[in-house]
Amino acid sequence: MPNILVVEDSPTMRQLIGFAMKRIASSRVIEATDGIDALKKLSSEKIDLILADINMPVMDGLKLVSLVRSNPAYKDIPIIIITTEGAEEDKKRALAIGANAYLPKPIQTQELIKLVNSFISQ
Amino acid sequence: MERETSIGKKADEFLQLFRKGEEFTHEILKENERLRFKLAQLEEAIERSGDEAKIRLYEERIKFTEDELNSLKERFRQVEEENKDFAAKYVEVEDENNNLANLYVASYQLHSTLDFNEVLRIVLEIVINLIGAEKFSVLLIEEKTNELIPVGAEGISISDVPKVRFGEGIIGTAAKEGESYFSENIHNLHNRGSISTETPIVCIPLKIKEHVIGVIAIYSLLLQKEKFSNVDYELFNLLAGHAATAIFSSRLYTQSERKLTTIQSFLDMLKEKPRR
Numbered sequence: 001m002p003n004i005l006v007v008e009d010s011p012t013m014r015q016l017i018g019f020a021m022k023r024i025a026s027s028r029v030i031e032a033t034d035g036i037d038a039l040k041k042l043s044s045e046k047i048d049l050i051l052a053d054i055n056m057p058v059m060d061g062l063k064l065v066s067l068v069r070s071n072p073a074y075k076d077i078p079i080i081i082i083t084t085e086g087a088e089e090d091k092k093r094a095l096a097i098g099a100n101a102y103l104p105k106p107i108q109t110q111e112l113i114k115l116v117n118s119f120i121s122q
Numbered sequence: 123m124e125r126e127t128s129i130g131k132k133a134d135e136f137l138q139l140f141r142k143g144e145e146f147t148h149e150i151l152k153e154n155e156r157l158r159f160k161l162a163q164l165e166e167a168i169e170r171s172g173d174e175a176k177i178r179l180y181e182e183r184i185k186f187t188e189d190e191l192n193s194l195k196e197r198f199r200q201v202e203e204e205n206k207d208f209a210a211k212y213v214e215v216e217d218e219n220n221n222l223a224n225l226y227v228a229s230y231q232l233h234s235t236l237d238f239n240e241v242l243r244i245v246l247e248i249v250i251n252l253i254g255a256e257k258f259s260v261l262l263i264e265e266k267t268n269e270l271i272p273v274g275a276e277g278i279s280i281s282d283v284p285k286v287r288f289g290e291g292i293i294g295t296a297a298k299e300g301e302s303y304f305s306e307n308i309h310n311l312h313n314r315g316s317i318s319t320e321t322p323i324v325c326i327p328l329k330i331k332e333h334v335i336g337v338i339a340i341y342s343l344l345l346q347k348e349k350f351s352n353v354d355y356e357l358f359n360l361l362a363g364h365a366a367t368a369i370f371s372s373r374l375y376t377q378s379e380r381k382l383t384t385i386q387s388f389l390d391m392l393k394e395k396p397r398r
Contacts, residue, residue: 010251011231011244011247012227012231012248012251012252013247013251016224016251016252019223020220020223084254084344086344104346105250105254105344106253106344108220110216110217
């Protein structure tokens with residue numbers, strides 16, 4: 001049963017992503033509202049994949065990615081960034097600090113499911 | 123002498139008989155030879171006719187197999203086409219499912235609270251995250267002044283969004299007529315850099331039945347948003363109705379809460395014992 005951590009400050013997006021993840025066999029969604037909340041969830045749950053927004057209060061998604069990558073306990077967890085920032089340089093920056101994939105909003109649910117499945121099957 | 127002649131005669135007769143016997147033997151041998159030859163020919167013919175029958179049988183089998191193969195190929199092609207149809211239908215159903223999920227989530231969130239600011243935040247979230255607008259504002263009609271007053275904005279400061287007279291300009295007209303406005307310049311949706319708050323690319327009147335309470339004005343879309351899809355138009359329709367209801371009811375609720383507090387305070391004041 002893959003545990004998917006959804007890090008989003010928007011309840012609408014959390015619900016929408018949660019809906020999409022229900023279509024992935026036996027997956028379980030754990031929600032976090034910002035980077036700090038995500039780190040707390042990482043320490044208390046076994047997480048298999050992180051879906052994170054960039055623009056969030058308290059701690060943004062990029063900071064979260066760099067902290068996750070610098071922690072030996074979490075460094076191998078795949079991270080997919082889901083953001084409104086669609087510029088190529090934003091994507092390059094996110095991938096350079098350790099994100100595995102970058103999905104600009106508004107998301108295509110099928111594309112997200114495909115991407116998540118590709119990381120989970122690995 | 124006579125006896126010698128008789129012996130000679132008998133010898134001749136014997137020789138003739140012997141020759142006849144010899145001739146007869148030759149004839150039998152020839153006949154035997156001919157019959158052997160005939161037999162060999164017949165055997166060969168029988169063998170050849172057996173091969174031909176086998177060949178005919180094999181040919182029939184090949185033809186049957188080929189027919190079967192062609193029939194299977196045709197069935198395979200039909201199944202392949204059916205499969206493609208099913209795949210296309212599956213994609214269609216999946217898309218529809220995703221669209222419905224988007225609409226459900228948007229509707230669910232809009233009606234999840236009676237707090238006006240919360241409702242406004244949810245409207246902004248939907249427009250950013252589900253539609254992909256970059257710069258936009260929400261304006262509500264102030265009945266006293268007959269103006270559209272900005273109450274929320276994203277990507278631009280709310281102070282940069284001017285009030286709009288009801289019925290004037292693109293926004294005012296959309297509010298007056300209650301009809302959505304989509305810019306004709308649909309291929310140039312990214313007004314990057316400078317935007318004009320007076321010329322939005324999309325205007326969605328917020329309506330409760332035919333009564334317009336405000337407008338969502340979109341000035342530019344996110345860089346990655348290339349065009350509007352069907353679900354975007356569905357979301358615009360949903361926003362037009364549900365966002366209006368949610369905003370209106372939350373406003374009423376806030377007002378009634380305020381009034382209730384005032385009345386309650388007044389009643390409390392009346393109940394208080396007069397000081398001596």
